[in-house]
Amino acid sequence: MKKIINDPSTVVAQSLRGLALAHGDLLRVEQDPAVVVRADAPVADSVAVISGGGSGHEPLHGGFVGPGMLHAAVPGAVFTSPTPDAVQAAVAATTGDAGALLIVKNYTGDVLNFETAAELAAADGKDVRSVVIDDDVAVADSTFTAGRRGVGGTVLLEKITGAAAERGDSLDAVEALARKVIGQVRSIGVALTSPTVPHAGQPSFDLGDGEVEFGIGIHGEPGRERIPAEPADALVERLLAAVVEDLPYAEGDEVLLFTNSMGGTPLLELYLAHGIAERLLAERGITVRRRLVGPYVTSLEMQGMSVTLLRLDEELTELWDAPVRTAALRWGR
Amino acid sequence: MKKIINDPSTVVAQSLRGLALAHGDLLRVEQDPAVVVRADAPVADSVAVISGGGSGHEPLHGGFVGPGMLHAAVPGAVFTSPTPDAVQAAVAATTGDAGALLIVKNYTGDVLNFETAAELAAADGKDVRSVVIDDDVAVADSTFTAGRRGVGGTVLLEKITGAAAERGDSLDAVEALARKVIGQVRSIGVALTSPTVPHAGQPSFDLGDGEVEFGIGIHGEPGRERIPAEPADALVERLLAAVVEDLPYAEGDEVLLFTNSMGGTPLLELYLAHGIAERLLAERGITVRRRLVGPYVTSLEMQGMSVTLLRLDEELTELWDAPVRTAALRWGR
CATH class of the missing domain: 3.40.50.10440 (Dihydroxyacetone kinase; domain 1)
Structure with missing residues (x-):
């Protein structure tokens, strides 16, 4: 390590x-x-x-x-x-x-x-x-x-x-809003490599050169299945299909698309995946109204990504757009 | 890959x-x-x-x-x-x-x-x-x-x-300002792992479990020397000493300290290194007046970090603080 x-x-x-x-x-x-x-x-x-x-x-x-x-x-x-x-x-x-x-x-x-x-x-x-x-x-x-x-x-x-x-x-209002968001947001992730926890000193799991862990957790805990590595088009479709079909998000929905790096995946790849996700959502008739792209929920140096969809309405869009000033997210005044 | x-x-x-x-x-x-x-x-x-x-x-x-x-x-x-x-x-x-x-x-x-x-x-x-x-x-x-x-x-x-x-x-003014900044800014980096260029398909270099490349370039090209891995306190002192002694930055100087991740190094480690760098600069009588911490100049998924110092005056500080709105840096209006 x-x-x-x-x-x-x-x-x-x-x-x-x-x-x-x-x-x-x-x-x-x-x-x-x-x-x-x-x-x-x-x-x-x-x-x-x-x-x-x-x-x-x-x-x-x-x-x-x-x-x-x-x-x-x-x-x-x-x-x-x-x-x-x-x-x-x-x-x-x-x-x-x-x-x-x-x-x-x-x-x-x-x-x-x-x-x-x-x-x-x-x-x-x-x-x-x-x-x-x-x-x-x-x-x-x-x-x-x-x-x-x-x-x-x-x-x-x-x-x-x-x-x-x-x-x-x-x-009361903030609590109700939180429950509304939780009802309309869904995610899934994939890992290409394992993180190494400092006090463990070795990778949390072994993953072969040709395989990825689909449905990974953010602690490197097991996901749905271990599958052969595949091109980005196929991988992003697999991620999006799992999320879209779960809620489900439907044709005509407007969403926030959050394309997240698990830490070790570079922005070069993450933006590539984001572009694919936007195209696939458009093909399903789902409108991407807001986006967030970057390493925001990570698992130390783990390579991988996750996709999150939030169904938007006017209220949620307005609150998303409201000014924020933090170390990692910052816009508006 | x-x-x-x-x-x-x-x-x-x-x-x-x-x-x-x-x-x-x-x-x-x-x-x-x-x-x-x-x-x-x-x-x-x-x-x-x-x-x-x-x-x-x-x-x-x-x-x-x-x-x-x-x-x-x-x-x-x-x-x-x-x-x-x-x-x-x-x-x-x-x-x-x-x-x-x-x-x-x-x-x-x-x-x-x-x-x-x-x-x-x-x-x-x-x-x-x-x-x-x-x-x-x-x-x-x-x-x-x-x-x-x-x-x-x-x-x-x-x-x-x-x-x-x-x-x-x-x-004329922007060009003169650029030459002034170039005269007052110095950096150095270290790599813990190698990046893998997509069309090469394999890591750019081999680095043993117990060693790091000190003075790495952002393409993974060789640095000053390959040294044994060491605790963060010693590593950050080594980075800062190289930068401070070069210009040199002197007691009484006010600086912008930029602690940069090369991509694969997580924020948990980067903020730790930043804290050490602030302490070491304070011990040298150099005042950190502005900071930037994050993965801003990366080398794909390479783990490692760099330290950059810019000597500040009123003009440079004011221009640094001016509003900016980009994908990666954003503050003010």
Whole structure:
């Protein structure tokens, strides 16, 4: 294993230190427990939108902390759920009378620890709700989950609920909006190589020269099937078909298409895949109204990609377009 | 070789198609020859700032086309200089009476082809100047260059000259500014793994499990020396020392610190390295006034990083802070 680290046990803390130095205008980092908090938190009268999960998926979630998106992010150890006390610290640092929405990716540890934190916060008199995102159509259950996993759709959910909080929506409204997004977003991914977790020191799985893992999870956990590597046209069609047929998305739908790199896949390939996805959606009569292309939900250095579709309406489009200023996503004022 | 492509011969054209679909609000793509042009080009009364080079370094350069940065980018084949007719097409699409500045990374093919294009443009009556950036302190000459290579500093040069063009500076002023930036910017990189060029089909070089290539080029060409892998603290000190001692940057200087991923190195590691670099600069009495952290000048999926320092003054800081709206860099309005 070659990595730019000092020691596996200090990777997350030292990385967060660099994040805070790089983006001091947007966020601050608290250690012990580790929490990334908006520089201007708590934001008076605004619902706090908080997410988190294991590290190693950057820029998720710390890269999305800032005006118009997350109020706090709670990073666990690499590929490990954050502890309840860390989630509780994030709530304490951000949440006022308007309450907080916790966005939880559907992994057993995350669900349990965020639930515990929500109960602790409720005991402190805070109005804290949580929603669980499970957009990955690849498998019904997996190594780390009961039910589907939460993957790329998380970014879209954080952006849209963050925009709603920013414009002053109530906790009831933000929660309802989150459930609407979760109902309309679906994803699937593929891996060409394995990530290497620092404290493991070796690749999480073996994948032959001529094969890819279709329906991979973001921790390198198994997907639907291991298939022979194929040209991009065929691979992207396979990804899109799985997503489109699941909801299903239908002719006449307008969607946001999110073409995501798992980390190690270069932009040269990712834009190529994005172009294919746009063509295939057009052939199905589905209109791509908004796009996001880049490495936003990664699995360390894993090569691969995922495709996420979100069915749009006027409200979701307006919230997607609303200004955002974070380390990883930034537009408008 | 596993890549998300259809065929090595169509990678760049198909990737550009995806880029255009993803960012139609910012840019358009012309094919045969391939050129990425600002959607609103030509911009009346503004100097056109144009750059380009081999593909495989994305988001450089196409990801920097848009208001406040480049007017056009000219992508060659992977790791291959663009042809003079492509550069000429970029000039034709963007350049009016105010003229154009060509930003050329110091590689023999690039210098030759951009020079030829500038001569052709001059014959057409266009005022076209070019500057050559050679910020890589690693080696005096290399496989692809006479003199030092152009690497990470290119991004800073494109941003700052693009901002000057946007505010209406004359070609004389933009050219002088470019030479000032080139005089104050220095970089060096390190590779942990090799990239694989699609049409080669195998890694560009072999690097043992326990070694790294210090002073790597962005085409995977050899650097200063092959050294044993070492902890991040030592590696970042080695990178920074080479850069700081070259100009040299001195106690009391204010700088922009650009911590760049070569593509395959995850943000978790990159922010960790950035934090170390900030600490080491502080220990030398050098003040980090602005930062850029991310994968901006890459070498396909190569794991590794580079460090770039730019000495700042009020003018450069103001131009760096000026609004920019491109696929890869975006802030302000």
